[in-house]
Each structure stands twice: as C-alpha cells, then as structure tokens.
Amino acid sequence: MSIVVTAASGNLGRLTVEALLTRGVPASEIVATSRDISRIKDFADRGVEIRRADFAEPGSLPAAFEGVDKLLLISTTTPSERVANHRRAIDAAVVAGASLVAFTSMLHADTSTTTLSPTHWATEEYLRERLPSVMLRNGWYLENYTDQLPQILRGGTLVGAAGQGRISAATRADYADAAAVVLTTEGHDGKAYELGGDEPFTLTQLAAAISAATGKRIGYTDLPVDEFAQVLVGAGVPAELAQVLADADRAMSHDEMFTGSGDLRRLIGRPTTTPAEAIAAALR
Numbered sequence: 540m541s542i543v544v545t546a547a548s549g550n551l552g553r554l555t556v557e558a559l560l561t562r563g564v565p566a567s568e569i570v571a572t573s574r575d576i577s578r579i580k581d582f583a584d585r586g587v588e589i590r591r592a593d594f595a596e597p598g599s600l601p602a603a604f605e606g607v608d609k610l611l612l613i614s615t616t617t618p619s620e621r622v623a624n625h626r627r628a629i630d631a632a633v634v635a636g637a638s639l640v641a642f643t644s645m646l647h648a649d650t651s652t653t654t655l656s657p658t659h660w661a662t663e664e665y666l667r668e669r670l671p672s673v674m675l676r677n678g679w680y681l682e683n684y685t686d687q688l689p690q691i692l693r694g695g696t697l698v699g700a701a702g703q704g705r706i707s708a709a710t711r712a713d714y715a716d717a718a719a720v721v722l723t724t725e726g727h728d729g730k731a732y733e734l735g736g737d738e739p740f741t742l743t744q745l746a747a748a749i750s751a752a753t754g755k756r757i758g759y760t761d762l763p764v765d766e767f768a769q770v771l772v773g774a775g776v777p778a779e780l781a782q783v784l785a786d787a788d789r790a791m792s793h794d795e796m797f798t799g800s801g802d803l804r805r806l807i808g809r810p811t812t813t814p815a816e817a818i819a820a821a822l823r
C-alpha cells in the first residue's frame with residue numbers, strides 16, 4: 540500500500556514528496572505521478588516509484604493509482620478543465636480503493652467570492668460524497684511575492700489591488716509539510732483545514748518588510764482591480780490569468796485570504812515561515 544502524490548513534477552508536489560521522505564516514509568512506499576515521468580526521474584533514482592497520470596486521460600489512472608492507500612490530489616493548473624479533471628481523478632481513487640484522499644483546495648473555499656473558488660468547492664463536494672477525505676485549504680503562497688522581488692526592487696514599488704486587506708500567506712514548503720502530516724498520521728478524515736501563515740500582513744506591511752530586508756525604499760501602490768489586471772498583462776501575464784490574480788487581490792481587500800485558524804502551525808508542529816524569513820531566503 541502506497542502514498543500517491545499527484546503533480547509531483549510541480550512545485551508543491553515535489554516539496555510534498557520531499558517532506559514525506561524527511562518525515563521518514565520509506566521511498567518504496569511513495570508513488571509520485573506526473574503527466575511526463577521524465578520530469579520526476581530524480582525521484583525514481585531515490586527509490587520512489589514514478590508513474591504516469593494525466594487526469595484528462597482517464598485510461599492512465601487505474602495503473603497510476605493501483606495499490607493506493609492515501610492519495611494527495613493536487614489541484615491542477617487549468618481552471619476551465621479543473622473540475623472535470625479532478626472528478627476523473629477522484630473516480631479513479633474510488634476504484635483503486637483509496638482509504639483517504641487529501642485535496643489541495645483553497646482558503647475558505649466554501650465562502651470565498653474569488654473566481655478561483657467555485658472549482659475548488661465543486662471538487663470538495665464531489666470528493667466528500669465519495670471517499671474519506673481531508674481538505675487542505677491552502678492560502679496564498681508567499682512565493683507569489685518573493686518570486687517578484689527582482690521586479691519590485693527594480694520598480695521601487697509593490698503593486699496590487701488588495702487595499703489594506705490582511706493576507707495569511709505561507710511558503711509552499713510549509714503547505715507541503717502539512718500535506719505530508721495528514722498523509723502519515725491519523726484523525727484527518729472529514730476535516731477541512733484552513734491553512735495560512737502565522738503572521739498575516741497587508742501589502743503595505745509587506746513592502747515595509749522588503750524595505751527592511753534590502754535597505755531600499757519600497758512602497759505599496761494600490762490600484763483599482765481593472766488597472767492592476769492591465770499592469771499584470773503589461774508585465775507579460777496572460778490576460779485570463781491576470782484577471783484571476785486581480786480578482787484574488789479584490790477578495791484579499793476584504794480579508795478573504797486571511798485566516799487566524801492556526802491550523803498550519805498545529806499540523807506542522809512549529810511556527811510557519813515568516814514573511815521576513817521568506818524574503819531573506821529569496822534574497823540569498
């Protein structure tokens with residue numbers, strides 16, 4: 540019986556496989572899947588079984604999920620195909636006899652007004668009706684900001700549309716560690732964890748943290764949602780994704796990406812990585 544991690548070539552999937560290994564799961568008990576197994580060959584070299592799985596190709600899933608005990612279903616990247624893809628993966632997990640499926644949903648998937656939330660909520664509902672399950676409602680990634688540090692430093696400003704909304708962002712590594720915990724410990728069936736960092740921040744505060752870390756004066760420029768979307772398009776973000784990201788900022792301005800649940804800290808058994816630590820790590 541194995542722990543199966545989907546999307547193992549992606550950022551979060553990769554970190555989750557690493558977290559499982561760090562937590563002492565034998566490599567032989569982990570199955571990592573990807574649409575292209577050449578991208579996860581490094582895991583095979585370390586004894587992890589790699590299998591091809593494409594949720595758009597249901598025929599690929601029985602062999603991919605064979606022998607699964609617990610499955611981590613990482614939400615896929617294409618919003619328009621997401622629900623159908625996730626349903627096919629869940630159907631295959633049912634057939635394979637999974638004892639638990641953990642799904643990487645999004646913060647407040649049940650009440651969120653973002654354009655991102657309906658696909659996550661629909662997946663949660665479909666999954667809950669079919670299998671023992673746990674929802675990992677991941678908040679925003681800190682990397683969404685730290686990856687932009689070169690541009691922010693060049694421009695002297697952090698641009699967004701989140702007003703003074705509080706954002707409980709955390710690193711992918713912390714979310715991945717939480718996933719590893721629910722896959723390796725008991726008592727998670729039926730839970731929906733609202734996962735976010737211990738130190739919520741406004742974008743004004745984040746700009747101040749970047750200033751403190753770099754010694755450069757960085758401000759926060761708050762734009763109307765449509766203008767922010769245009770700025771993102773101008774920076775090379777595809778128009779559809781720019782709308783999604785600007786809409787997420789709109790929701791952030793209403794604290795929709797804030798949580799004070801403490802679920803992430805409790806699951807991983809330590810404080811979450813702070814924004815200042817993530818900025819310092821990205822600058823190294």
Ligand SMILES: NC(=O)c1ccc[n+]([C@@H]2O[C@H](COP(=O)([O-])OP(=O)(O)OC[C@H]3O[C@@H](n4cnc5c(N)ncnc54)[C@H](OP(=O)(O)O)[C@@H]3O)[C@@H](O)[C@H]2O)c1
Pocket residue numbers: 545546547548549550551552572573574575592593594595613614615616617624643677678679680683
């Ligand atoms: N919380 C946030 O701030 C935030 C930000 C961005 C995204 N997300 C969500 O979190 C997920 C994981 O984040 P990430 O950073 O790891 O994303 P990522 O690096 O882009 O990885 C996404 C993964 O989705 C998998 N995928 C796409 N289509 C698939 C399909 N048809 N069948 C099976 N797998 C498919 C890909 O797997 P293969 O290519 O290996 O098949 C890829 O590894 C994203 O997919 C997205 O839903 C959250």
